[in-house]
Amino acid sequence: MPVTVHLDMMLVRRKVKSNELARAIGITESNLSLLKSGKVKGVRFSTLAAICRYLDCEPGDILGYEPSDDDLTTEDGA
């Protein structure tokens, strides 16, 4: 998927451990691990807001986008 997750980089910059962030924002470590590896279909705004609040960053610092022609249509063809 061309939406990339740079959470790992942000955690290193802020010197925050994954388990600490998971505890702070109230999601499981396994879900945070999935999010870090980009193996999720989506992120709730509330989760994103909690991460940004804790890491003192913007959503754009965590998520990136690599343009792809496949993105002209959604997955379900809608």
Added chain:
Amino acid sequence: MMMAGRYFMSRGRARAVRAFAVLCFLIAGAGVATLPTMLVGPQWQAFMIDCDDGCRAKPQPLDQLSPEVRHVIANLPKASERMTTAMAEPYWWWRLLGIQMLDALPFTLLFFSVGMALWRFSNRQEHRDWSGMRWLQRATAAGIAMAIAEPLAQVLRDAVFLGAMTDVGAFSYSVEFTLIIERLLLACAAWAATWALAAGLRARGDLAEIV
């Protein structure tokens, strides 16, 4: 999120669901069993137990016909002789076997699919196998086929009996379209409801991957 070891339904309820599933399999089996009996003893598709002279089962093949056709055939001169002659004709029974297949297969498929769906749903674990939904969708599709096939089979069966036993060239026949459309609408509503339920479950499955 899945929780290992949590149960979705009680043991008793799971047993009850399985019992209904087995009942559906038995009904489906009875439906499919009518097909070989067409070859072995076709006249026994309908029978009555006559207790006038010691209780004995008597074949009543005309009972499969619609009342108006049965009335016409019953009033024919030498009806029983014509019936015996017609029964000796092998092609006649092959035609009836085809009609019986048209009649029984959607019915059998419907009950088998409901049985399979119930069996799959009786899995007690929370992370159950939702493939039962697919069987429910098949059952509703069979319901739609059944709503059309049953009246069609009745018309064809009546026509085969009339053709073999009477010299009537043309016969006026009233078909209850209101009833057919009602059944068809019900079957379509069941299909749409199952489809919506399956779509909802799929959407919930997608949501599980959103953190």
